Amino acid sequence: xSETTDLIHDMAEKLFGDMCDKNLLDEAEKGVWPKALWSAxxxxxxxxxxxxxxAGGSGLxxxxxxxxxxxxxxxxxxxPIAETMLAEWLAASAGLSCPAGPLTVAxxxxxxxxxxxxxxxxxxLKGVAHRTPYAANAAAIFVLVEAEGKNFVARVGTxxxxxxxxxxxxREPRETVSFxxxxxxxxxxxxxxxxxxxxxxxAAMRTVQIAxxxxxxxxxxxxxxxxxVQFGKPISKFQAIQHNMAMLAAHSAAANAAADIASEAxxxxxxxxxxxxxxxxxxxxxxxxxxxxxxxHGAIGFTHxxxxxxxxxxxxxxxxxxxxxxxxxxxxxxxxxxxxxxGVWRKIIAQ
Amino acid sequence: MAHLNFAPPPPFNETTEKLRAxxxxxxxxxxxxxxxxxxxxxxxxxxxxxxxxxxDRGWIGMTWPKKYGGHERSAxxxxxxxxxxxxxxxxxxAHWIADRQSGPSILKFGTEEQRQTIVPRIAKGxxxxxxxxxxxxxxxxxxxxxxxxxxxxxxxxxxxxxIWTSGAHVSHYMILFCRTDTTGEDRHAGVSQFIVDMKTPxxxxxxxxxxxxxHHFNEVFFEDVFIPEGALLGQLGDGWKQVTNELSFERSGxxxxxSTFTLLVETLNALGPDANERAAIALGRVxxxxxxxxxxxxxxxxxxxxxxxxxxxxxxxxxxxxxxEQEIPEIVRMLVDAxxxxxxxxxxxxxxxxxxxxxxxFSLRGGTRExxxxxxxxxxxxx
Numbered sequence: 138x139s140e141t142t143d144l145i146h147d148m149a150e151k152l153f154g155d156m157c158d159k160n161l162l163d164e165a166e167k168g169v170w171p172k173a174l175w176s177a178x179x180x181x182x183x184x185x186x187x188x189x190x191x192a193g194g195s196g197l198x199x200x201x202x203x204x205x206x207x208x209x210x211x212x213x214x215x216x217p218i219a220e221t222m223l224a225e226w227l228a229a230s231a232g233l234s235c236p237a238g239p240l241t242v243a244x245x246x247x248x249x250x251x252x253x254x255x256x257x258x259x260x261x262l263k264g265v266a267h268r269t270p271y272a273a274n275a276a277a278i279f280v281l282v283e284a285e286g287k288n289f290v291a292r293v294g295t296x297x298x299x300x301x302x303x304x305x306x307x308r309e310p311r312e313t314v315s316f317x318x319x320x321x322x323x324x325x326x327x328x329x330x331x332x333x334x335x336x337x338x339x340a341a342m343r344t345v346q347i348a349x350x351x352x353x354x355x356x357x358x359x360x361x362x363x364x365x366v367q368f369g370k371p372i373s374k375f376q377a378i379q380h381n382m383a384m385l386a387a388h389s390a391a392a393n394a395a396a397d398i399a400s401e402a403x404x405x406x407x408x409x410x411x412x413x414x415x416x417x418x419x420x421x422x423x424x425x426x427x428x429x430x431x432x433x434h435g436a437i438g439f440t441h442x443x444x445x446x447x448x449x450x451x452x453x454x455x456x457x458x459x460x461x462x463x464x465x466x467x468x469x470x471x472x473x474x475x476x477x478x479x480g481v482w483r484k485i486i487a488q
Numbered sequence: 489m490a491h492l493n494f495a496p497p498p499p500f501n502e503t504t505e506k507l508r509a510x511x512x513x514x515x516x517x518x519x520x521x522x523x524x525x526x527x528x529x530x531x532x533x534x535x536x537x538x539x540x541x542x543x544d545r546g547w548i549g550m551t552w553p554k555k556y557g558g559h560e561r562s563a564x565x566x567x568x569x570x571x572x573x574x575x576x577x578x579x580x581x582a583h584w585i586a587d588r589q590s591g592p593s594i595l596k597f598g599t600e601e602q603r604q605t606i607v608p609r610i611a612k613g614x615x616x617x618x619x620x621x622x623x624x625x626x627x628x629x630x631x632x633x634x635x636x637x638x639x640x641x642x643x644x645x646x647x648x649x650x651i652w653t654s655g656a657h658v659s660h661y662m663i664l665f666c667r668t669d670t671t672g673e674d675r676h677a678g679v680s681q682f683i684v685d686m687k688t689p690x691x692x693x694x695x696x697x698x699x700x701x702x703h704h705f706n707e708v709f710f711e712d713v714f715i716p717e718g719a720l721l722g723q724l725g726d727g728w729k730q731v732t733n734e735l736s737f738e739r740s741g742x743x744x745x746x747s748t749f750t751l752l753v754e755t756l757n758a759l760g761p762d763a764n765e766r767a768a769i770a771l772g773r774v775x776x777x778x779x780x781x782x783x784x785x786x787x788x789x790x791x792x793x794x795x796x797x798x799x800x801x802x803x804x805x806x807x808x809x810x811x812x813e814q815e816i817p818e819i820v821r822m823l824v825d826a827x828x829x830x831x832x833x834x835x836x837x838x839x840x841x842x843x844x845x846x847x848x849x850f851s852l853r854g855g856t857r858e859x860x861x862x863x864x865x866x867x868x869x870x871x
Contacts (some may be wrong), residue, residue: 359868379865380858386868387804390492394783397496417776463769470772475761478753482575483512486779 142201149205152181153212162447165215166308170274175216175239183209183218187225188235194225203345203400210349210455213447215309217241217271219342224279226338231290231326238276243269243314245339245459247332251316253284253291253325260284260320262291268311268458273300278314281328281335288331292324305454307447337409339459340416341399347419347455348389348396354430354448355389358382362433378433385429392422410472410485413465420462423452492801492867497786498793504568511572514545519576524835527577528750528842531743532704534658535579536613542573542580543613548587552595557608563793567742567786574746577753585655586610588741589734590617590663594683597722597730602683606661618659620650620666620684620708621731627652628859631675631728635666635710637682644668644682644720646690646713654853656693656706659686665727679727682719689713700830700845732799738854740788740802745781745809747850748816748843752778754836755820767823774819777812781805800867803860810850810857817844 156174165171178184186202188194197205202222209218217239224240243266244251251264262280272278272295280291297318305311359382362373372378399415402408427449431438438445456462469485476484500508518541519527526533542548550566552558573580591610594602609615626632635648648666656662662684669678684691690713695703722730752774759767785805791798820840821828828841851857865871 359870362870373870376862379870380861382868382870383807383861383864386492386864387808390494390784390801390804391780391808394494394780394787398780398783411779413772414776414779417773418780421773462773466770466772466776467765467768468772469775470768470770471761473756473771473775474759474763474768476756477760478755478757481753481756481775482749486775486782487508487571487575 142204145197145201146204146208148181149183149208152177152183153209153214157212157214159444162213162215162444168310171215174214178216178218184221184239185225185235187222187229189229192234199226199404200400203341203396203403206342207345207349207396210346210451211353213307213350213353213451217274219346220270220275223335223338223342224275224277227279227281227290227328227330227335228292230330231328233279233290233292233324233326236276236292236294239271239274241269241271241275241278242335242339243272243278243280245269247336247460251280251282253282253289253320255284256319259322260291260325262293262316262318262320264316266314266316268303268305269314270312271310272298272312272314273302273310280316281330281332283332288328289325290328290330291320293318293320305458307450307454309451309454333409334407336459337407337412338403340465341403341407341412343455343459344392344399344412344415344419345396347423347452348392350448350451350455351389351392351422351426354426354445354452355385357445357448358385358430358433361438365435381429381432385426385433388422388426388429392419392426395419395422410469413460413469416460417462417466417469420456420465423456427452492804492864494784494787494801495790497783498562498564498790500564500568504562504565507565508568508572510545511547511569514541515572515576515578519578522577522579523838524577524750524754525838525842526579527753528748528839529579529581530574530577530747530750531584532581532654532846533577533579534581534655536582538579539582539613539616541613542583543611548583548613549591549607549611552591552607552611556595556603557611559611563789564786567789571742571746571782574742575749577750581655582616582658583610583613584743585619585659586615586617588743589619589737590661592737593663593681593721593730593734596733597681597726598683599718601718602721606683609660615661616655616659618653618656618662618686620653620656620662620664622652623649624651628856630665630731631679633665633667633679635664636670637664637666637668637680637715639668640714643714643716646682646684646710646715648710650708650710652696652705653693653708654705656686656708657695657703662686662708663721665731668724668727676728678725680724681721681727681730682715683721684713684715684719688715698846698849700842733797735855736788736792736797736799736802738802739806739860740785740792740798742782742785744806744854745778745785745812747810747813748847749778751816751820751836751839751843754839755823758824758836763823770819770823774812774816777808781809781812785809800864803855803863803867806854807851807857807860807864813850814847817847 182195185194190196299315301313395415395418402411637644668680692709830841
């Protein structure tokens with residue numbers, strides 16, 4: 138890790154560690170926007186992480202931005218840090234500027250296809266994007282849309298859309314956004330990014346977030362098993378518990394290695410195979426890890442009063458978002474089948 | 489909070505990729521005609537002539553000092569050779585243990601004479617090792633070792649028995665782990681390691697046939713076996729510490745997740761690009777696990793290179809890696825409508841039979857799953 142990376146990690150750890158307490162997370166689940174948290178993130182430069190310094194951003198590398206994202210996820214930060222980065226990346230690819238405030242992208246489902254056609258001097262964008270993260274909180278939604286056989290990015294002010302509420306199981310906003318809006322020509326620009334690449338970048342983000350949330354679930358579990366006394370001793374003294382904790386730690390380590398793979402891919406070639414590998418492995422770690430963390434905590438971890446669920450509900454959400462394991466492993470597996478027995482090692486695993 | 493840090497692995501570079509190309513060209517030439525069933529033996533497959541050819545190219549003892557016959561290449565270059573060999577199913581078994589752990593142990597703990605007389609022969613592919621650790625009443629509980637080396641004039645007299653000793657019948661030396669002091673309370677003290685010439689009078693080797701009918705491991709009996717003072721490896725009484733160090737090398741390499749790689753290869757060949765979605769999902773999952781394990785394993789290699797102690801991380805790699813190796817035959821049998829058959833002409837079912845029958849050993853050899861989980865738990869501060 139470079140010195141900058143260490144600085145960003147420590148700064149994010151302090152910021153999110155200090156601010157994302159139980160009260161903030163409870164309020165966010167009720168739909169309260171964490172205004173103070175967002176202001177603190179703005180001040181720290183994390184809300185324009187990927188925007189050039191001369192355009193008022195922090196100009197971080199994608200790798201360093203991913204480090205901040207992992208830490209934010211570790212503390213279950215209830216704000217669209219990953220989505221804002223995705224939007225910045227998408228906007229930059231089309232040379233569009235970003236308005237102040239939180240940002241998001243659409244569509245995030247493979248089944249949602251929006252349409253755009255020229256109208257007057259500008260464009261008309263139509264369609265429905267389901268499960269859009271933090272749409273109602275966003276200042277703008279950056280939409281990736283195909284028109285005239287090319288990919289475009291459209292910058293859409295949230296006030297121009299109709300938004301129906303919705304959430305993932307972690308109570309993070311995932312809203313249904315209906316578009317039927319006229320856009321000025323300045324708000325639309327062509328991009329080299331296509332739907333598959335946007336999905337890959339999103340999956341890389343969620344992989345990194347899973348690694349963060351799982352490391353928190355591990356911490357909470359390790360702490361709990363050493364405090365909880367049954368049969369006259371801390372339950373951490375029982376071999377069955379020790380072995381479960383070993384497996385939780387192993388899967389957490391694998392998720393973090395997967396996050397490193399995803400992060401490096403996002404920073405370089407956005408290779409869908411590498412990102413597929415990472416999302417597949419992290420998704421599985423999320424499932425196994427969340428189950429082990431809950432097993433360790435017993436009934437108390439099943440209560441809303443305990444904080445474990447802030448991490449495990451995010452794991453259960455993020456493993457599905459931007460493609461669950463079956464989607465990405467099918468892509469990796471198909472590549473292996475196409476490469477054949479002779480090619481799978483040389484062309485894919487150790488290419 | 490205790491976390492298992494896997495630092496980013498040292499990146500491959502021009503040198504490693506040039507080497508990789510050389511190794512691939514070598515394998516394409518040398519392994520022509522080797523059947524999938526033979527490749528499926530992975531690092532249990534043994535071919536002395538092949539080991540010599542590897543030695544001729546400088547691919548044994550790669551990281552060792554030149555003055556002991558090594559080649560002073562990086563751990564990363566060695567890693568490239570190992571993984572390419574295993575992925576191709578090359579018969580590397582003859583020299584595997586000597587190259588992986590015996591040579592490095594002798595270089596680290598041995599006397600100058602031991603280094604000069606033995607290590608160059610390992611690097612030439614002329615000298616093979618076995619590991620004398622397990623005993624009938626000392627398996628996972630290594631400290632319960634009872635084989636004893638008693639100090640006598642000019643050396644030691646060894647009595648006792650080792651078991652599950654892979655390749656004892658085809659090895660030149662054993663690194664013997666045994667008790668040298670029976671007085672202390674501390675079970676981890678009073679144990680030592682010796683480099684024992686397998687031709688020493690008094691050593692009797694009896695084969696143990698495994699469930700597949702193959703002979704890999706053995707019982708080794710020691711009856712008043714005299715070994716000279718110069719055979720002591722490291723310090724008297726330091727055996728426990730030395731063995732622990734050796735195990736990080738033993739537990740983290742690509743041999744801990746590629747043992748059934750040939751079965752993946754044959755499955756991809758058999759199913760082809762038109763395989764159904766279910767197969768693509770299952771095989772993609774396996775590939776994903778392999779690629780993440782490869783990164784974790786390379787990370788441990790980096791830690792070993794820097795002189796850090798990755799005992800816990802190595803245990804994680806072995807535990808996750810052997811779990812995957814064992815899962816692969818189970819996954820494949822659900823994807824193909826065929827029964828495992830050791831002697832079949834169909835390469836897939838022959839490889840499936842071989843891997844399925846050997847899979848139970850993967851989480852036993854080199855430390856059982858339960859022992860590894862205990863080591864990880866200790867690393868987490870729970871024990």
